[in-house]
Amino acid sequence: MTTLYFSPISQHSRRVVSLLEEVGIAYEGKLVDMMKGEYLSEAFLTINPNHQVPTLIDGDIKLHESNAILRYLCNKHELTDWYPTGLAQRAQVEQWLDWTQCRMSPAVVDIVFNSVFLGEKGDKKAIERGFKSLEEISPILDAALGDKKFLTGDRPTIADLALASNMFHLGLAKAIPSHKNIQAWFGRMSELKGYQKSLPQM
Numbered sequence: 001m002t003t004l005y006f007s008p009i010s011q012h013s014r015r016v017v018s019l020l021e022e023v024g025i026a027y028e029g030k031l032v033d034m035m036k037g038e039y040l041s042e043a044f045l046t047i048n049p050n051h052q053v054p055t056l057i058d059g060d061i062k063l064h065e066s067n068a069i070l071r072y073l074c075n076k077h078e079l080t081d082w083y084p085t086g087l088a089q090r091a092q093v094e095q096w097l098d099w100t101q102c103r104m105s106p107a108v109v110d111i112v113f114n115s116v117f118l119g120e121k122g123d124k125k126a127i128e129r130g131f132k133s134l135e136e137i138s139p140i141l142d143a144a145l146g147d148k149k150f151l152t153g154d155r156p157t158i159a160d161l162a163l164a165s166n167m168f169h170l171g172l173a174k175a176i177p178s179h180k181n182i183q184a185w186f187g188r189m190s191e192l193k194g195y196q197k198s199l200p201q202m
C-alpha cells in the first residue's frame, strides 16, 4: 500500500500528486490540514518529525522530501519517461530538480507565504527579497527553456512537475513571470491531467 500525506495548498505535495495521478499509481491520499496545524500534531510528528508534507509511506519505506519521493516513485515503477536514464538527460533532470529547490523555491516561499498565506502579518522584507530573486532567475529559466517544449526536451519529466508546482504557487500571488517561454511552457504543463488533479479546489 502506498500512502501519501499531503495538502493541496502545498506546492511540494502537488508535484508528487501530479506524478501519481499522471501515471495512475494506486495510492491512498491522507489530507493533512495545514490551516488547522495538523502537521504539528503528535500523530503527524511520528510520521515526519520535520513536520512537513509531503510524506510517503510505501510498505516499510517512509520518505520525506518531495523530490526524493518523485525519484523513488520513478525508480520503483520504472518510469523512465519521467526520469530518463541516459547520462546527459538524467543530469539535466537532476539539475532542474535541484535548481527548483535551491533557487526557485526560496523565492516562491518568500513571496507566496508572506503575501498570500500571512496577509497583513507577512514579512514585507521577505516579499521584496523574493521578488528580487525572481527577477534574477526568471530570465535564466526563460533562456534555458528557449524553444524547447519542456525543461529537458520534448516531453515533461519530474523536473517539470516540480517546477510547475511552484509556478502555480506564484500564480496565487499573481507573480508568474511574464517571459514568453515560461508562459508557453506553463501553458503546456497546465494541460496535464495529473497536474490538474493536484490543484486545490478554489
Ligand SMILES: N[C@@H](CCC(=O)N[C@@H](CS)C(=O)NCC(=O)O)C(=O)O
Residues within 6 Å of the ligand: 009, 010, 011, 012, 013, 039, 050, 051, 052, 053, 054, 064, 065, 066, 067
Ligand atoms: N524540502 C521539502 C519542503 C516541504 C515543505 O516545506 N512543506 C511545507 C508545505 S509546502 C510544510 O509542510 N510546512 C510546514 C512546516 O515546515 O512546518 C520538500 O521538498 O518536501
